[in-house]
Amino acid sequence: MAGSFDFALAIGGEAGQGIATPGNILTRLFIRRGLYFNAYNAYQSIVRGGHIFLTVRISDAPVYTHGDKLDLLLCLNQDTMDRHLGLMGEGTRAIFNSDSINPGNPRQGVELCPIPVGQVSGSRNRLVQNTIAVGATCALLQLDFGILQGSLEARFARQGQSVVDENVGVARAGYEYAQQNFTPYPLALPETDRPQAQWMGNEAIAMGAAAAGVKFYAAYPMSPSTGVLHWMAQNARDLGIMVRQVEDEIGVANMVMGAAHAGARAMCSTSGGGFALMTEAVGAASMMEIPVVMVDVQRAGPSTGVPTKTEQGDLWQTLGASQGDFPRLIVAPTSALDAFHTIPEMFNLVDHYQCPGLVLSDLLISEGTFSVDPDDIDMSPEINRGKIITEAGTGNGYQRYKDTEDGISPRAIPGTEGYVHVVATDEHDEDGGLISDEYTNPYKRRAMVEKRARKLNDALDRVPAPALVGPADADVTLIGWGSTQGAIKEAIEQLAADGVTANHLQIKWIVPFHADVVTGIVNAAKKPIIVENNYSGQFYRYLRSETGLTIDSHIRKYDGEPFMPHHIANGAREILAGTADVFVPYQEVNV
């Protein structure tokens, strides 16, 4: 965090209390002001009730996680107060509706900000407390009311002037009440000259697909991947994308394969259980040499597990998807923005190699909300469709599975005159003819296995090697993969403040895997520690299978919640102190 301002607020209440709205009003207001933010919403698989806790961390410099601490707590119900007040520290504030919420005893230095909502708003509507709280928040942040008013006007314009007026009035009442009764924060909300945009990770994935030229998208709803479907459905008409909700994930994967075979760039997304149902199609796509991209947004497993909680638990599922040996690519993007860029890269690779590409996101990335610099939203990435034939020709001697030197065989798209052929999930000869059904030929079989495998021989050249960030001689090397990037980065800053130097190796490409580069880095490290958001060390086990490296120190978490930076920093400290080999942080906040 290089910013001068680092502020986190949280809104807690139950499902159905409309927490998303104040959250959205505030984040919009922040990004218009050019601020960066990172938001994590802890919620439950229940439509009304339960506990929702939205943390929004704001800064004038990029923020990579929702952070470790709260400055402001907005309690929409008693439960939030009971769960979280005890964790608020010196200099923080807690805003709540004193008509219905009982504060309890805060720690020293916490300013309670009770608002008698009924009296202040003159309304009995249970949703007004949200707007009051937004007004009060702006007051505490010393924001000019006009800015909030502008935001509210924009947001409610579609619902008519009376709704606008009501909201502005209520917000103003909250604003003024706070001004009169509570102490504003010492640092006022800053402003930069670059307004930001905002997205959820799933939107970033969907936009990456749109940018890659995806014209066919199919899904079966499954948390936490459904946001991709929603974005796609919303934008289908504008972008000419065929979007389908299918009867099940098997249908999804096979439909996507059919569309890809017919020449469209095609993608699907799901979570672990849906991906389990898609695995047979992964092998089929590889055998038929059809390029498809499948996204698995991981959630806490096994099985139905905890649908609204995060985990990095599906790595081995992607490594072991479908029977037999066959080429597949696997990547784990490290942030929403990275996911946005990764999807087009993956499409270029699968088109080049004519095989399936699997993308491992997780709830932390996919359902997190983040600011993004509009200039980073490049919707015109390079597109390379590989060896593809779409022009009519004589097709003289055309062989769909020609045993070429690099294993890649030109792919004629059905409908193209002159290149009629059959693709098959059975083993086949260069023509696509079925060797198993015509006669069984071990030489052809061997040749085709080798042809397919050979395709990936140069794959390492096409994906960047992971790089070590930070001083070469650091006390510890923190190794993560995928979504832990931000938390590790901030943990390293915390360690530095403590006098512990740490460097950082974040792995994104799983297959192909830069084993030599990683081995070199690990061997040179003083104290390598692997950080993963799962129980069994799935990445470590894979790393070891690829390199033989033995690493003794691990930080793991598998309680459904993502790492907070201090979890990792604490783990590194304990490991350095020799008090732990496998450190599993305790989740302090019962979110």
Added chain:
Amino acid sequence: MAGSFDFALAIGGEAGQGIATPGNILTRLFIRRGLYFNAYNAYQSIVRGGHIFLTVRISDAPVYTHGDKLDLLLCLNQDTMDRHLGLMGEGTRAIFNSDSINPGNPRQGVELCPIPVGQVSGSRNRLVQNTIAVGATCALLQLDFGILQGSLEARFARQGQSVVDENVGVARAGYEYAQQNFTPYPLALPETDRPQAQWMGNEAIAMGAAAAGVKFYAAYPMSPSTGVLHWMAQNARDLGIMVRQVEDEIGVANMVMGAAHAGARAMCSTSGGGFALMTEAVGAASMMEIPVVMVDVQRAGPSTGVPTKTEQGDLWQTLGASQGDFPRLIVAPTSALDAFHTIPEMFNLVDHYQCPGLVLSDLLISEGTFSVDPDDIDMSPEINRGKIITEAGTGNGYQRYKDTEDGISPRAIPGTEGYVHVVATDEHDEDGGLISDEYTNPYKRRAMVEKRARKLNDALDRVPAPALVGPADADVTLIGWGSTQGAIKEAIEQLAADGVTANHLQIKWIVPFHADVVTGIVNAAKKPIIVENNYSGQFYRYLRSETGLTIDSHIRKYDGEPFMPHHIANGAREILAGTADVFVPYQEVNV
């Protein structure tokens, strides 16, 4: 091979020519005589036509593979002659119907045995050549005709005296013609005093299940696993087993889970593609803590692949089956007899640990036919159902998922008065209540993950450690897993004859894995070589992930055919000579 007699014959023809019948007449005759045999049938996924090649190797001592060489070739069509004659060596014979088959030029020392079938049999029926060939074979083996006659009488009795007479007459004609025209083998067919029985690997698996007390078996047909279904269907009524052919493999796995939940020992079997569809249920069974056994009979992949060919290609599919981390057991039996014993062991383990158990067989084991000593067919193995509650009680304070010290919670069977509870694939608390839907609690979540994982803490004590067979200081250590046991064993004998000493480590238990024992053995080995019937070294990659061991020498095969012993011996020689690191034998016989 310690036997004094080691003889291999092969019958080749096309599908629909009835190769199974002469094969069966001969093997029955051999086992009645107390001989051991091992038969491998190379065939194609086609119902008529193509090429079928059945190899039967016979000895007066146990035989572990179908071997490397042929002594007798029975050609039922020209194709067989063309493909295989060139591979017959000194002292061998080739019997064929000279009315329709043209022999070509055999190598020096091969005795051609043409039989003018029409004239000898006086019949135009194209199936008589099979019976003639059986008769001739018996003559060449200096077998008293009365023995063959007895066999034929037994076999055709059900079809009436005229069929018996016709077959005996035709066989006699072949027998006599051969006596008069061809040179018998110098060694006559021996006899022992212990008649053997015979089974296919799939029957051994099914019988193992019956012995384990399986009362519910479900399947969807899939080669090469369907033989288990056929045996089960045939024996269902006698043994009181509920056998179901289901609409698909998803239904199969979930039905089996339902039956197991209701208290029955329940099993299913399939091949890789069907297993892909079952993976979601693997995670569900582990999460609900329901004991089930699922058998994956591997065939050559990926995808539909080569349905009638063998491969050890599904190891990573079982390791990566379903999302998230959860306990599962995985075993790869080393022979049909081992599979028979393994199924009851696995049932005791899954009942004890309340988790899924996966069994990796392959076409080589499952569709091979083998002699078996009747005394080895113990249908009364130990049965241990673990902590199970089936007696009515008050159930006071009963918790289905009680967080016990060893992680194992007593399992009440639905229908038992007093223990009403819910099992769930969602994360749950000790009562089975859904924590994700009621409220989300990271502490409970973590506790439940750890409870489930803890169950396997003592699993290594319950499965035997793999043992090194052979001299400790051998020149090479051949490491295999699952079905390669026999071929490696015989390869070692061949190497010994060559002055190369080799020892043997065969791995059966994959999860739990005796990493320390294996590491000790490998580290002590002069030249460890891993042998596997797949392309990518799936076992090696797993071994490395569990131990960090780096092993440079490999013998692999992925052309659909199993290893013959000399493939492995050749590989070991080349690796010792430094001419290969990864040796992939060439399949000499275009089966």
Added chain:
Amino acid sequence: MTTGSAQLTAANFRSGINPDWCPGCGDFGVLNSLQRACAELGLQPHQILTVSGIGCSSNLPGYINAYGAHTLHGRSLAVATGAKLANHDLTDVATRGDGDGYGIGGNHFTHTARRNIDITYIVMNNQIYGLTTGQISPTSRLGMKTKSTPFGNVETPLNPLTQAIMNGATYVARAYSGDIRHTTALIRGAIEHKGFALVDVFSPCVTFNLDNSHDFFKQRVSKLEEQGHDPRDWKAACERAMEWGDTINIGLFFQGDDIETLGQREPVLEKGGPIAHRDLAVTDEQREKIVRRMM
């Protein structure tokens, strides 16, 4: 189906857990009706096994005092079939949503119906995917706007009733969960019926399906029992099931009698009681017979 134990009331079938459904959710009525039906039939909690998939509706087993299995999305009929065949003494009730049952679970529905296994199949049909916060289901109307069809659904909804009839279900009913007495009667009939029994229940999702609300149904539902419909007439049943407009029929559409259940046809169940409780040992005689065939 009754035992010697005391007759229970619907309240005895409440589990300790409060349903976390949205206030007003139609599923409350279904739970209530099922509890009443169990009480009326004199069942004991341990005699019942409810099997669900995943969805709001599929949380039901947690709320009823009975054995329950909250299984995978779409798979409850397969699990229920395995359980019923393993212990045919159990009263086996599969309870789930329309997405779960007719979408991803559609194939099991087809095949379970034709087997006519003695399972009661209650589908809480809210014409939406509730738990995943509102996407079309296979029963959503044409044109319906949801998060996955913001411009309107373009796929014709399926009709679970005509499907069930054609698939071979032998008891096919539809209820509206706002009418608990009627729903109870239909569920009771389904449990009493020997064979595969579907009770499709309109069970409004008050949060994500504002098209098919309680009001919508209250104004339209009409009971077949009051219309002189003959449930033995499959053609009439299909016709009445296809009516969809100002009047929407509920009640028992079809019942086929004298059709053997899978359990009755399966010789392995003829004697020896539930297979789950049979002796696991193979007798010497059985072994002998098997080994003899191998020699």
Added chain:
Amino acid sequence: MTTGSAQLTAANFRSGINPDWCPGCGDFGVLNSLQRACAELGLQPHQILTVSGIGCSSNLPGYINAYGAHTLHGRSLAVATGAKLANHDLTDVATRGDGDGYGIGGNHFTHTARRNIDITYIVMNNQIYGLTTGQISPTSRLGMKTKSTPFGNVETPLNPLTQAIMNGATYVARAYSGDIRHTTALIRGAIEHKGFALVDVFSPCVTFNLDNSHDFFKQRVSKLEEQGHDPRDWKAACERAMEWGDTINIGLFFQGDDIETLGQREPVLEKGGPIAHRDLAVTDEQREKIVRRMM
């Protein structure tokens, strides 16, 4: 559907490969009929995509001169749907077996039918699993003895025709592959029909199903066209489809007209041609609109 190219004959639709079906297998007749129908319709090989699953019957794409995809067991309708939506100019024919199509692939059948997508669905129904050497299929008769039911099948077979009608298929026919002229006409009608068209073909497995042989059908089949059946009458269609005895009906059972296909309802296909051939680039204007909403 015709192009400027020369009119082809059925022989032009032979691929170089000889079918490896057993001599006498019913599938030869289906292949033959499909080739004739393509020729009669003036199609060119590259305009056609046949999509199959796995089974003896599913080997068909290898034997016809057309684009083909021999996909996974049970999944051909899903693959065919994806291909058709990606390129709606293709003539999309899914060809497969009864196990593949009605067993493991049953759910896709249901949902593809209700979408009324313009696909011709040919099921070679031999009432057996052929390629796996003879186990019951979902259309095997009660009592049938197979390797998986050595004492007789105990599950009621399903009726693909009544199912298709109830699922929303708009062209539902049954043929007998021994009558090539009739089969050709029905397949031709199916390809011409706009919407989801099922042609269930009795295609005897001469090796594993000796109950439902060519003789069996020859003695029984009776053409609806000769009986004055009105294919617009779904009730009559269902009744005729249920008849099974000395007379078994073949022909066009049901045809629904004026029912929009999925392609017609889907606005994304309104203009711009097949999506597979559209420009992949996102325009500045499109980007602008997206980013604006994010700010």
